[in-house]
Amino acid sequence: MPLPRLIPCLDVAGGRVVKGVRFRELRDVGDPVELGAAYSDGGADELVFLDISATVTSTAAAAAVAARVAEHVTIPFTFGGGIRTVDDATSLLEAGADKISVNSAALERPDLIEELARALGSQAVVVAIDTEAGRVRSHAATRDAARDTIEWAKECEERGAGELLVTSIDRDGTQDGYDLEQLAALRDAVSLPVIASGGAGNAQHVAEALEVAQAALLASILHEDPARLVSLRAELKELGVCLR
Amino acid sequence: MTTVAIARYGAGNVRSVELAVRRLGAELIDDLERADLAVLPGVGSARSAMDGLGEAADLLRARHAEGRPILGICLGLQLALDESEEDGGVAGLGLVPGRAVRLEAERVPRIGWAPVDPGGEAYWFAHSYEAVTDSTVATSEGHAAVVEHGSFVGVQFHPEKSGAAGQRFLEQCLSRA
Numbered sequence: 001m002p003l004p005r006l007i008p009c010l011d012v013a014g015g016r017v018v019k020g021v022r023f024r025e026l027r028d029v030g031d032p033v034e035l036g037a038a039y040s041d042g043g044a045d046e047l048v049f050l051d052i053s054a055t056v057t058s059t060a061a062a063a064a065v066a067a068r069v070a071e072h073v074t075i076p077f078t079f080g081g082g083i084r085t086v087d088d089a090t091s092l093l094e095a096g097a098d099k100i101s102v103n104s105a106a107l108e109r110p111d112l113i114e115e116l117a118r119a120l121g122s123q124a125v126v127v128a129i130d131t132e133a134g135r136v137r138s139h140a141a142t143r144d145a146a147r148d149t150i151e152w153a154k155e156c157e158e159r160g161a162g163e164l165l166v167t168s169i170d171r172d173g174t175q176d177g178y179d180l181e182q183l184a185a186l187r188d189a190v191s192l193p194v195i196a197s198g199g200a201g202n203a204q205h206v207a208e209a210l211e212v213a214q215a216a217l218l219a220s221i222l223h224e225d226p227a228r229l230v231s232l233r234a235e236l237k238e239l240g241v242c243l244r
Numbered sequence: 245m246t247t248v249a250i251a252r253y254g255a256g257n258v259r260s261v262e263l264a265v266r267r268l269g270a271e272l273i274d275d276l277e278r279a280d281l282a283v284l285p286g287v288g289s290a291r292s293a294m295d296g297l298g299e300a301a302d303l304l305r306a307r308h309a310e311g312r313p314i315l316g317i318c319l320g321l322q323l324a325l326d327e328s329e330e331d332g333g334v335a336g337l338g339l340v341p342g343r344a345v346r347l348e349a350e351r352v353p354r355i356g357w358a359p360v361d362p363g364g365e366a367y368w369f370a371h372s373y374e375a376v377t378d379s380t381v382a383t384s385e386g387h388a389a390v391v392e393h394g395s396f397v398g399v400q401f402h403p404e405k406s407g408a409a410g411q412r413f414l415e416q417c418l419s420r421a
Contacts, residue, residue, distance in 0.1 A: 001349075001350055001351060001354075001356075001358075001385070002354060002355065002356025002357055002358040002369060002385075003356060003357050003358060003366065004356075005356050005357070040407065045356065045357055045368075067259075070259060070260055070263060071263055074264070074267075074404070074405065074406075074407050074408075074410065074411065075368070075405060075406075075407050076368055076370070076402070076405045093257050093287070094257070094258075094259060095259065096257060096259045096260050096263065097257070098257060098260075098370070098402075098405060099370075118289070119288075120287070120288065121287060121288050121289060121319075121372075122353055122372055123287075123353040123355060123370040123371060123372060124287065124370075162353045162355070162370075162372075163353070163355060191350070191351055191352060192351065192352075192353075193351045193353070193355050193356070214351060214355070214356065215356070244357045244366050
């Protein structure tokens with residue numbers, strides 16, 4: 001298997017990296033290119049940019065950010081937020097993104113996953129799943145999607161998804177550790193790579209997640225500080241995690 | 245200045261290859277016949293790529309017959325083989341004897357950084373199919389990672405997305421062209 005991956009996640013709104021509590025009180029924390037490049041220098045294996053303003057703005061704005069990132073960042077990156085059509089996704093890949101991520105749009109119209117896989121190849125299609133108590137949440141986790149998480153994960157795989165980005169809403173922001181039980185159930189249910197998200201508070205948590213998932217998404221644990229990624233990598237290596 | 249032409253076939257992340265080539269100081273031109281190095285990039289599916297190549301397919305075959313350098317990346321490596329079992333079977337360019345088959349791995353697609361031997365340097369992979377060919381010169385976890393046949397060099401990984409290691413690899417390709 002390829003090496004376990006550390007993937008910093010950057011929330012983007014209006015072309016800037018932002019930090020907010022449950023999508024409110026957004027605070028500007030920097031430029032996506034500068035922060036992305038700093039994480040890349042700090043040893044990130046990939047990056048994820050989530051455009052949290054994308055439901056109100058256009059994917060053209062997201063593509064402009066992706067184009068700027070591609071000029072300066074030479075590791076793979078995923079773009080998510082507001083992608084509803086193959087054309088949206090294609091514009092992001094043509095700008096230089098390697099993968100796109102879909103969430104609510106795939107729940108509303110699951111055929112979208114097949115369309116994306118056919119047009120872009122499965123390896124470029126990430127389905128993000130927000131899960132709480134074994135059930136899928138949609139629309140930034142504000143609504144019950146009326147689906148079982150494991151069943152939805154299997155359906156995503158059958159429809160051609162290339163990766164699952166699974167966020168435990170129960171754990172998100174708690175820093176209590178990833179939902180390892182849920183991740184293990186997903187590992188057994190699908191043969192796609194799984195990116196674990198939600199709950200990381202320390203290196204031990206990340207190491208535990210990387211035993212059941214292929215990658216760990218890093219958000220609040222980094223405090224928007226690339227230097228924290230460097231120290232986290234060192235701590236993980238001390239714990240015996242084999243990183244790039 | 246080394247000139248590079250990229251074979252285009254529609255969809256795919258061609259811009260990352262363009263940016264990487266420019267970063268190394270090479271000049272991008274449209275002429276697949278005259279460029280010092282032709283690059284066959286790769287994202288998407290085998291059938292749509294072969295359909296999209298059109299007359300570029302013949303230009304690439306002619307280049308290969310003349311012993312002029314071609315670099316195939318990911319799907320671009322798989323397209324250079326005789327055939328691919330993707331999409332129910334697709335005829336390739338036939339530059340390299342061999343075929344592309346569905347990847348046998350613990351997790352498919354195989355996504356992430358993995359060491360390539362000999363050398364041990366890690367590069368970034370993202371693939372669901374793999375090349376099976378006697379022209380394999382380097383492997384990664386048992387899968388073909390670098391393939392060489394005549395003037396064709398193919399890599400299963402993405403050098404344009406593999407940070408400093410990828411840049412060094414591309415630099416070598418350019419200096420040999």
